[in-house]
Amino acid sequence: MDLAGSLLIAMPNMGDPRFERSLVLVCAHSPEGAMGLVVNRPSPALSFSAMLDQLGISRGEKGRDIRVHMGGPVERGRGFVLHSPDYVTSGATMQVSGKFGMTATVDILEALAQGEGPSSALLALGYSGWGPGQLEAEVSRNDWLTSDAPEDLVFSTDDSGKWTRVLRHMGIDPLTLSATAGRA
Numbered sequence: 001m002d003l004a005g006s007l008l009i010a011m012p013n014m015g016d017p018r019f020e021r022s023l024v025l026v027c028a029h030s031p032e033g034a035m036g037l038v039v040n041r042p043s044p045a046l047s048f049s050a051m052l053d054q055l056g057i058s059r060g061e062k063g064r065d066i067r068v069h070m071g072g073p074v075e076r077g078r079g080f081v082l083h084s085p086d087y088v089t090s091g092a093t094m095q096v097s098g099k100f101g102m103t104a105t106v107d108i109l110e111a112l113a114q115g116e117g118p119s120s121a122l123l124a125l126g127y128s129g130w131g132p133g134q135l136e137a138e139v140s141r142n143d144w145l146t147s148d149a150p151e152d153l154v155f156s157t158d159d160s161g162k163w164t165r166v167l168r169h170m171g172i173d174p175l176t177l178s179a180t181a182g183r184a
Helices: 048-055 106-113 134-140 159-169
Strands: 007-010 023-030 033-038 068-070 074-083 093-096 100-103 121-130 144-147
Touching (some): 023 093, 023 100, 023 159, 033 068, 033 134, 106 121, 134 144, 144 159
Parallel strands (some): 068 121
Antiparallel strands (some): 007 023, 023 033, 074 100, 093 100
């Protein structure tokens, strides 16, 4: 099972409150583990402009403002820009299933501050990580549903509606989800 490029949708029985009603875009998945970014938890305390100021990056006239999200509980002080595949920094951009790129270097922040860079982007502080076999076990335990990752949904500014929207995209009424797992 390779879930890279897929969305993980937290089920109602999710035992970890940090992931309640969250959507995680899986950026990397291998036998060694998995890494992803929560795409529907905006950071209430930090703006992109404030972050640029903290990093000493000047903003140009055409500088863009992107949303800052809480990407997960691991390395919360580290930033990852999830973006459309139209931006690549040689050796620094991870391609995610051909639909997304992920760059964690200051170059992309500088480009965005000047109004350049990818056409769509969000900044995630921290990431979500799983050890070998851990994500597979959580999916089998019914902690997560998996779905394709529509780019318009991932980069939508309606963070509070993303969870419901992806379920409806799958043909699922969120009110019918059960908090108990089962096997047919």
